[in-house]
Amino acid sequence: xxxxxIGVDWGSSNLRAxxxxxxxxxxxxxxxxxGVTRFPAGEATAAMLAGLHDWLDACxxxxxxxxxxxxxxxxxxxAPYLPAPADLATLSRGLVxxxxxxxQVAIIPGVSSFExxxxxxxxxxxxxxxxxxxxxxxxxxxxxxxxSKWIRLEGARISGLHTAMTGELxxxxxxxxxxxxxxxxxxxxAAAFHDGLNNARSHPDWLTQLFGVRARGVQAEMPPSxxxxxxxxxxxxxxxxxxxARYPDLQQVAIVASAPLSDHxxxxxxxxxxxxxxxxxxxxxxxxxWRVAKEAQLV
Numbered sequence: 001x002x003x004x005x006i007g008v009d010w011g012s013s014n015l016r017a018x019x020x021x022x023x024x025x026x027x028x029x030x031x032x033x034x035g036v037t038r039f040p041a042g043e044a045t046a047a048m049l050a051g052l053h054d055w056l057d058a059c060x061x062x063x064x065x066x067x068x069x070x071x072x073x074x075x076x077x078x079a080p081y082l083p084a085p086a087d088l089a090t091l092s093r094g095l096v097x098x099x100x101x102x103x104q105v106a107i108i109p110g111v112s113s114f115e116x117x118x119x120x121x122x123x124x125x126x127x128x129x130x131x132x133x134x135x136x137x138x139x140x141x142x143x144x145x146x147x148s149k150w151i152r153l154e155g156a157r158i159s160g161l162h163t164a165m166t167g168e169l170x171x172x173x174x175x176x177x178x179x180x181x182x183x184x185x186x187x188x189x190a191a192a193f194h195d196g197l198n199n200a201r202s203h204p205d206w207l208t209q210l211f212g213v214r215a216r217g218v219q220a221e222m223p224p225s226x227x228x229x230x231x232x233x234x235x236x237x238x239x240x241x242x243x244x245a246r247y248p249d250l251q252q253v254a255i256v257a258s259a260p261l262s263d264h265x266x267x268x269x270x271x272x273x274x275x276x277x278x279x280x281x282x283x284x285x286x287x288x289x290w291r292v293a294k295e296a297q298l299v
Contacts, residue, residue, distance in 0.1 A: 001027055003059045004299045007289035009126055010048060010070040012037045012146065016282065017052055019059070022299070024290045029282065030055075036069040045076045049101065056101055063298045064101070065289055067108040068126030071096065076105070081112035081123050087157040088132055092295035108292055113160045117246065122162050124149050130256050130281065131158055133288030138254040138277065140247060144261050146171075150243050162246070164239040170232060173210070179231065182217020186225025188260070190267070196233025197240075197268055206238050236268050250274055256284050 005020040013035035019027040034051050036044040049056065071079030079096040095106040110125035127143045131151050134141065141151040146167040152160040173179045203209050213231050216222050222230060244250060253269060255262050256279040266276040293299045 003027060003055075003062050005290070005293050006052070006055055006059065006062055006064045007286070007293070008048075008052075008064065008066040008068075008070065009129065009285045009289070010066055010068045010075065011035050011126060012069055015048060015051065016285070017055070018286055018289065019055060020290060020293075020299070024294075026286055028055075036072065036074040041074075044074060048076075056103075061103050063104040063106065063293075065106050065108070065293050065296075065298055067129040067285070067289065067292075071107040071109060071125060075107075076100075077107060079107045079109040081110045084111055084113040084161065085154070085157050085159045086111050086128065088291055088295050091128060091132065092292050095292070095296055104298070106296065106298060108289075111158055111161065113158075113162075115160060115162050118162055124151070124161055124163070126285075127151060127161075127256075128158060129288035129292065130279075130284040131288070132156075132291055133284035133286065134254065134279065135287070138252065140250060140253045141279075142243075142253055142255050142265060143281075144255065144257045144265050148239055150246075162243070164242065166235050166239045170235050173213075173231065174228065179210070179213050179217070182214060182224055183228040183231060184224035185228065186223070189223075189226040189229040192222060192226040192229040193233035193264065193267070194271060196230040196235075197237040197271055198233075199230075200234050200237025200241055204241070206234075209234060232264065233268070236264065240268055240272060244272060244274075252277065254279050256281050 001021050003019045004022050007018045009016045015032050015034040017030045021027050032051050039047050069075045082094045094109040097106045111128045112121050112123045114121045127149045131141055137155050143149040148164045148166045150162050252275045254277045255265050262278050269276050
């Protein structure tokens with residue numbers, strides 16, 4: 001079938017790409033570990049294009065639309081952040097357009113938002129496109145990952161955001177700290193995870209509690225795989241303590257992530273009486289890319 005658009009969500013660690021037909025249906029999907037940080041400086045764009053060379057050769061002149069780190073200083077061409085509030089029309093007008101690979105290329109800008117309680121202008125790239133791809137309005141979208149984004153929505157408009165470095169901190173502690181020696185991968189321990197959640201809620205001294213992971217381990221109070229789940233619960237618990245303080249009346253959220261991470265967040269939120277709608281990340285970004293392409297008259 002005819003390809004009218006190549007859409008790419010290019011992240012720090014991974015890449016996902018989609019070929020769209022004229023009706024906005026996805027003909028083919030591709031996932032690869034070709035994120036911008038996996039290559040030496042200046043080589044990421046060439047590596048990304050090499051991974052898509054068969055599509056580009058088979059679809060001459062077909063436009064490309066990219067989101068995520070494609071618009072960062074490490075990506076293809078920098079797309080400045082647009083301040084919230086931002087919606088489909090705002091982001092479509094802000095596309096960075098240029099000609100390359102014998103086709104029109106467009107990059108969706110990221111979004112920034114100043115939050116008084118944080119004291120700085122927060123930023124995101126890629127998650128704004130997922131937010132544009134929601135099938136129904138929600139007041140809050142949580143996009144967990146290396147950096148967990150809490151995206152405030154007013155209808156179809158992004159009105160604000162804040163970020164928690166939960167995933168990155170978990171990885172650093174598991175790989176590069178003394179906690180690494182007392183934790184290990186293994187069967188998921190849901191009880192340990194919820195114990196960590198509860199500990200975060202009752203003990204705000206997070207720096208001390210992080211050492212508590214090490215202390216529990218060296219005293220053999222928990223098996224290493226259970227302690228890894230406990231640490232995950234502790235960090236997600238602190239994220240929820242801070243995030244829900246901003247939304248004291250929150251009753252429902254949407255979570256855009258893949259399992260099992262989405263399930264862990266849904267379970268954590270359920271423990272606080274909050275219902276979660278789980279959204280597939282691929283589907284959200286597909287819809288977001290297509291909606292921007294239509295709005296910007298790329299297709």
